[in-house]
Amino acid sequence: MKPLIARILILILLLGCGSDDTIPSRKEYNLYQSASVLVETFDEEIIASIGEGEDLVFEYRFISENDPDMVDEEFSNVIIFEIDHSLNEFSFTDAELEGISAYFTRYCFCNLHSIPISNGSIHGTKLSTTKWNISIHVTVDLGFDDTLNFSLDNEFNLVQD
Numbered sequence: 001m002k003p004l005i006a007r008i009l010i011l012i013l014l015l016g017c018g019s020d021d022t023i024p025s026r027k028e029y030n031l032y033q034s035a036s037v038l039v040e041t042f043d044e045e046i047i048a049s050i051g052e053g054e055d056l057v058f059e060y061r062f063i064s065e066n067d068p069d070m071v072d073e074e075f076s077n078v079i080i081f082e083i084d085h086s087l088n089e090f091s092f093t094d095a096e097l098e099g100i101s102a103y104f105t106r107y108c109f110c111n112l113h114s115i116p117i118s119n120g121s122i123h124g125t126k127l128s129t130t131k132w133n134i135s136i137h138v139t140v141d142l143g144f145d146d147t148l149n150f151s152l153d154n155e156f157n158l159v160q161d
Contacts, residue, residue, distance in 0.1 A: 028061040029156040031132060037082045037101035039114070048080060048103035048114035055082040058124070058134055058156050075108035079136060079150070081122060093121040097138075104140040104148070115140055120150075130158035 036053025039046060050057050062077045081102040083090050092100050095118060102117040120138030127133055134156050140148040 025062065025064050028059070028063070029134070029154050030059040030061065031130070031156045031158045032057040032059065033085070033158065035082070037080055037103065039101065039103075045113040046103075046116070047112065048101070048105060050080060053082070054085060056085050056087075056132075057082045058132070060134075060136065060152060060154075060156075075106060078105045078107065079103070079117070079138075080105075081117075083124070087124075088126045089124065091121065091123045094119060097122065102138070104138075104150075115142065127155065132156045 032050055033056060034052065034054060035050055035057040036055050037057060038049050038051040040049070041047070050059060058081055060079045064074050064076065079102070081097070081100045083100055090100075092102075097117050097120070100122070102122060103114040104117055105112070105114040117138050117140055119141070120136070122138070123135045125133045132155065133153070135153045137151045138149075140150065142148055
């Protein structure tokens with residue numbers, strides 16, 4: 001009788017371990033006022049981030065699925081850039097992207113550095129004081145003969161402080 005009870009308890013325990021606590025991936029389309037893109041260098045690696053300033057900063061953020069049963073598999077891809085706060089519409093292509101501090105950053109366990117974006121185009125139209133329509137079509141040189149072709153057309157919304 002005891003071996004049967006032990007088997008049943010083990011079976012219940014194993015079935016209970018099957019819960020799915022995976023956090024699904026998500027995308028964010030953020031707009032920051034009175035901001036700027038800050039660029040710092042650490043150990044010869046460029047890190048771009050958002051800080052205080054006078055411009056508008058746009059941030060696209062993809063956050064991968066997070067499986068709690070796997071260690072350090074999650075990552076985020078981020079594209080940021082800034083424009084003059086007085087613009088209602090803009091279009092920047094290729095070398096002009098340097099003037100808006102356009103950067104791609106992959107945040108993961110094994111990597112943290114930002115890559116300047118200098119190939120492609122970014123266009124935007126102001127829809128309201130809190131909303132812009134942004135189109136991004138860029139190619140990012142990831143190094144080691146690897147590139148990332150990235151496109152989006154979406155509304156970006158103001159992040160309230």
